Each structure stands twice: as C-alpha cells, then as structure tokens.
Amino acid sequence: MAFRPPDATQRRFYAQAASNAPSTASLLPPSARAPQGVQAAFASAPPSIRTVSSTNSLNDSPYSGAAAGRLYASQIQSISDKFSLSPDPQSWGTDLSPNHHEPDDFLHNPDPRRDRKCDRGGSVLTCRGLSNLGCLVFLAVGLVALFAGYPLISYFTKHSLSYAGGFNLGAGAHKINSFVDGSEWQLVFSDEFDTPNRTFWPGDDPYWEAVDLHYWQTNDLEWYYPDQVTTRGGALEITMVQRPKNNLDYVSAMISTWNKFCFTGGMVLTSVTLPGANNVVGRVGYGATLEGLWPYSYDNCDVGAVANQTYNGEPQAAMVNGDPSHGEPHPGPVHSDGTYVGRSAPEIDIFESQITGSPLQGQVSQSAQWAPMNAAYEWKNITGNFAIPNSSLTQLNPYTGGIFQQATSGVTTTNQSCYELSSGYSATYGYEYKPGYTSDGGYISWITNDQVAWTLDASGMTADPQTQIADRPIPQEPMARHHPSCGSRSN
Structure with a gap:
C-alpha cells in the first residue's frame, strides 16, 4: 500500500502539550523540559561577556544554570518525541478502507476471467519442467535398478559350478566307468593344457599354482621354481635343468x-x-x-x-x-x-x-x-x-x-x-x-x-x-x- 506524507493538520502530534511525567525515551529530566512555545530568553538578545558577573571567569557559561536549562530545552527536542509515531496508521494519513484502490492491486487479486487469455498462452512442456521430470525419472530408474534390477541380474547371470565337468573335452569324455565295479562316474574337473605358454605363478591360474621352495623333507637336490613349468603342444611341461639356485645345483618345478x-x-x-x-x-x-x-x-x-x-x-x-x-x-x-x-x-x-x-x-x-x-x-x-x-x-x-x-x-x-x-x-x-x-x-x-x-x-x-x-x-x-x-x- 502507498503512504502519503502527513499534512499540516497532522503536525499537531508534535505540538502536544508537554507532560510532567517522566519518559524513558526522553534525553532530559522533566524539570529541564521547557514549556511549549517561545521563551523570554529567546526574545531578548543574548547577554554579552561584559554583562556577566565579575564573580564568573571568562571560561564560565554566560547563562545561569536555570536559564541554560530552559534555553536548551526550548531549542532541542528529545529524539523519541521527534520520531515517535502513533500505533494507528490512520493517524499517519493512510487509507485502510477495503474500497481504496491502489495501482498494484491486480498483482494481489488474480481474476480467472480476466487472466484466462494470458494463462492459456503458456505450455507445460517447458525446458525446466522437462528437466525436473527427467531428474525424477532418472532417480526412480536408478533406485529400481539398484534394489530390484541388480538382484535379478545377479541371479540370472551367475554361473554355478557345473558337475558336467571338463575343459576342452567332448561329450563322450564326461563319464567314465569305475575300474573296480564298473559303475558310471561323472567328470567334475579336467585340464587338457591345450592353451600354450600358460604360466603358474601365484595368481596366474585359477586351479594351479607353482611353488617356489626347496622340498627339504626328502632332501631333494633341486629348487622348485615357477619358471620351470609351462604348457606346450597340448601338454603340461616341467623341465629340470642343472643351474645353481639358492645353494642347490638343479632347478625344477612343482604345481599344486x-x-x-x-x-x-x-x-x-x-x-x-x-x-x-x-x-x-x-x-x-x-x-x-x-x-x-x-x-x-x-x-x-x-x-x-x-x-x-x-x-x-x-x-x-x-x-x-x-x-x-x-x-x-x-x-x-x-x-x-x-x-x-x-x-x-x-x-x-x-x-x-x-x-x-x-x-x-x-x-x-x-x-x-x-x-x-x-x-x-x-x-x-x-x-x-x-x-x-x-x-x-x-x-x-x-x-x-x-x-x-x-x-x-x-x-x-x-x-x-x-x-x-x-x-x-x-x-x-x-x-x-x-x-x-x-x-x-x-x-x-x-x-x-x-x-x-x-x-x-x-x-x-x-x-x-x-x-x-x-x-x-x-x-x-x-x-x-x-x-x-x-x-x-x-x-
């Protein structure tokens, strides 16, 4: 709402009669407050230094204490009296009537009939709307994929250990008859060593690992070292050579x-x-x-x-x-x-x-x-x-x-x-x-x-x-x- 400056009739608020009651906002004590209106001290010219009593020094005030108090009170109003406003806005000149129209009323009072044409001119498919919707869709898909999709994918894509057995073997080799009673046995593991140049250092192979040690229990003359075993020509090849290593004369290999x-x-x-x-x-x-x-x-x-x-x-x-x-x-x-x-x-x-x-x-x-x-x-x-x-x-x-x-x-x-x-x-x-x-x-x-x-x-x-x-x-x-x-x- 707009405010109008107070007119001359409203200035009477500042000319109210002074009260002798003390004010918490007053800068002067009640006794020092001057009565409203022009005081006599202002009517006559200020005294000169020569009229000051000889009992006063040249540094003393030319005004007596009482006169000075009345003089300053007449010239200086308290800040609270000067800027205090009534709690009633109408006393400021504000029109609070609901029938009073102001230039920005249309912003606060939407009218569907009046704004129908403007409202129909927009579109719900805005860039911002699409961005918001896309973000929500992305979050929803991510949550579903995490808590529903991942378990399903893991379940259907996991590879269980097969008891059909064998690597690089035909179906005819998946079963064998017992050497003792002739019963049929099923293959559970096979390694045909068909891939050439395999290595067997720790971590190189899922099933085999070459050792790096001396088999001291039987006082072997060789040191077992992973470099001495590989695959070649469809076979695992372990080579023993005469080469000093770790105070032994031979080097061979063992895998486990x-x-x-x-x-x-x-x-x-x-x-x-x-x-x-x-x-x-x-x-x-x-x-x-x-x-x-x-x-x-x-x-x-x-x-x-x-x-x-x-x-x-x-x-x-x-x-x-x-x-x-x-x-x-x-x-x-x-x-x-x-x-x-x-x-x-x-x-x-x-x-x-x-x-x-x-x-x-x-x-x-x-x-x-x-x-x-x-x-x-x-x-x-x-x-x-x-x-x-x-x-x-x-x-x-x-x-x-x-x-x-x-x-x-x-x-x-x-x-x-x-x-x-x-x-x-x-x-x-x-x-x-x-x-x-x-x-x-x-x-x-x-x-x-x-x-x-x-x-x-x-x-x-x-x-x-x-x-x-x-x-x-x-x-x-x-x-x-x-x-x-x-x-x-x-x-």
Whole structure:
C-alpha cells in the first residue's frame, strides 16, 4: 500500500502539550523540559561577556544554570518525541478502507476471467519442467535398478559350478566307468593344457599354482621354481635343468591345486610322458604345516595319537585328534555323539617313477602313506585285503615305511614306449578311491597304463593290538592335487 506524507493538520502530534511525567525515551529530566512555545530568553538578545558577573571567569557559561536549562530545552527536542509515531496508521494519513484502490492491486487479486487469455498462452512442456521430470525419472530408474534390477541380474547371470565337468573335452569324455565295479562316474574337473605358454605363478591360474621352495623333507637336490613349468603342444611341461639356485645345483618345478581345487573320494587320472629313457635313473613342501598331520589318517584318541610311537619320539603326535584337551580349539566337524572328528593331512601318490632291474627298465611306485603305524610297519597284506590283477607287472613294494610314515605301495612296470626319449607316447596314471572304513567299503585302486595296477582295501589298515592302535580309514580329508616335480610332460 502507498503512504502519503502527513499534512499540516497532522503536525499537531508534535505540538502536544508537554507532560510532567517522566519518559524513558526522553534525553532530559522533566524539570529541564521547557514549556511549549517561545521563551523570554529567546526574545531578548543574548547577554554579552561584559554583562556577566565579575564573580564568573571568562571560561564560565554566560547563562545561569536555570536559564541554560530552559534555553536548551526550548531549542532541542528529545529524539523519541521527534520520531515517535502513533500505533494507528490512520493517524499517519493512510487509507485502510477495503474500497481504496491502489495501482498494484491486480498483482494481489488474480481474476480467472480476466487472466484466462494470458494463462492459456503458456505450455507445460517447458525446458525446466522437462528437466525436473527427467531428474525424477532418472532417480526412480536408478533406485529400481539398484534394489530390484541388480538382484535379478545377479541371479540370472551367475554361473554355478557345473558337475558336467571338463575343459576342452567332448561329450563322450564326461563319464567314465569305475575300474573296480564298473559303475558310471561323472567328470567334475579336467585340464587338457591345450592353451600354450600358460604360466603358474601365484595368481596366474585359477586351479594351479607353482611353488617356489626347496622340498627339504626328502632332501631333494633341486629348487622348485615357477619358471620351470609351462604348457606346450597340448601338454603340461616341467623341465629340470642343472643351474645353481639358492645353494642347490638343479632347478625344477612343482604345481599344486592346494586351496584352489580339493576333492574327497573319486578318481584322478593323468596322461604322462616320463622323462629321459626307460633305462636311465633319472602343500607339499611346507614342512611346518605337515608336522603332526602328515601322513595321519586317524580318528581315535589312543596311543596312536601320541608321540614316541616308534623311535626317539618320532613321528610327531596327531596334533588335531578327536579329543582336544585343555579347551584347545578344533576345526570340526563332529560325530553324531558330539565327539570331534580327527583331522589330518594324508597322502596318496599317483606314482613315483624309478629305474630298476636287470636289464634296467622303467617302473612306478604307487602308494599311500599312513600314521599311526603297525608294528614293524607291517600292514595286513593278506589275501582279501589287497588285489593285484597282473602279478607279472605289479608286485608289492618291499619298502613299508620309516620313522615318519608307514607305506602301502605297489611297484608296476610301465609301458616302455611312454618315455620322452623312446617313442614319446603318453600313458595314463591315476587312482580311484572311496573314503572310509571296512564297513564303508573303503578302498584305493591305482591305475597304470589305463589299467588297474593294484587295489588296497580298508581291511588292510585295521587295528593292531601290538601297537594298541585302532582302524585307520581310507583318507577322508579333502585332498589337493600336486603335479609331478620331475621333468615330465602331462597331457
């Protein structure tokens, strides 16, 4: 609303009679306030210095205290009196009537009839509107994609592990018959090494990893180094060379699936070309992880789980047996009766090659390592506890163990054409096994040249009253695969 300046009739507000009541806004005390109107002191001329009494000095005021007070009060009004306004705007001259029209009233009083033409002239499809709408749509789509789309996409695009098995294999190789009972088995893992120049440094391969260590447990003469293993010509190639490294004279390689691919029970087959000729003698490796675990396969708390079983306190006791004491932690699992399952690091060897006989010929030792041990390391190798289909090729190994392990081993003459410097063919080696005790039907069958070489039943490792040990099961632990550490080719 507009304000008009007060007219002359309104100036009476400033000429109101003075009140003797004190004012909180007044700058002068009530006694010093001058009456309204012109005072007599203003009518006469101001006195000169000569009229001042001689009792006053030249620096004194020419006006007496009372006269000065009246003079200043007449000339100077208080600020609150001068600028004070009435609380009633009408006293200022403002017209508060609702019928009073002002130039900007149309801005405050919209009229649909009057503004109809103007309102119809616009469009809802403005740039700003589209931007706002687009932002809302973007946010909505993002939220839906995050909380609904992402779970759906993850569900439909995830790739579950396939039990059809195999890499680079035809459908005919996805199944195989058991070497023991002829039942059909399904392939769960295969590596054909068809891609050339693969490397096996840590992190290079999803299933295999080459070690960088000395296998001191068997006093090997070589250092295992990842550079010595690669793939070439559709085969895994491990090369041993005479080259000094870490105070050793030779360098070779070993690869393992430890902590990448493990299995319990099943069949392992590999096609191998052994190094050299057939008449020339040609997490495994981490000893601290094996003490008290290798080569145990045991689930009882008796003398077999304590040290000093054989000689001079060796081997180490079964560190993770089924009866933890003093509140020690146990990795589990537990039996149905609540007792713990004994844990261990058993070993089954696909083969260890050797050259023996006269004339010299190639052979392989295929074995399993055990602890605790029988008396004099003599396992129950009687009829019914093992089987050798072809005794002209396979005989039981006379070596049955030492202070660190007991061995059940068969020695088989190999296909003499399957050596690097012979015809260069490959032969299939492996084993098939079922974990458990005699009541579970546990067994291990070793394969050489695609034929069963020999079979050990769980009945061969039953309790031994002489050493006061209980049955040892065919290994029930998840097991990793370790590839040959000698110079060889594996298809």
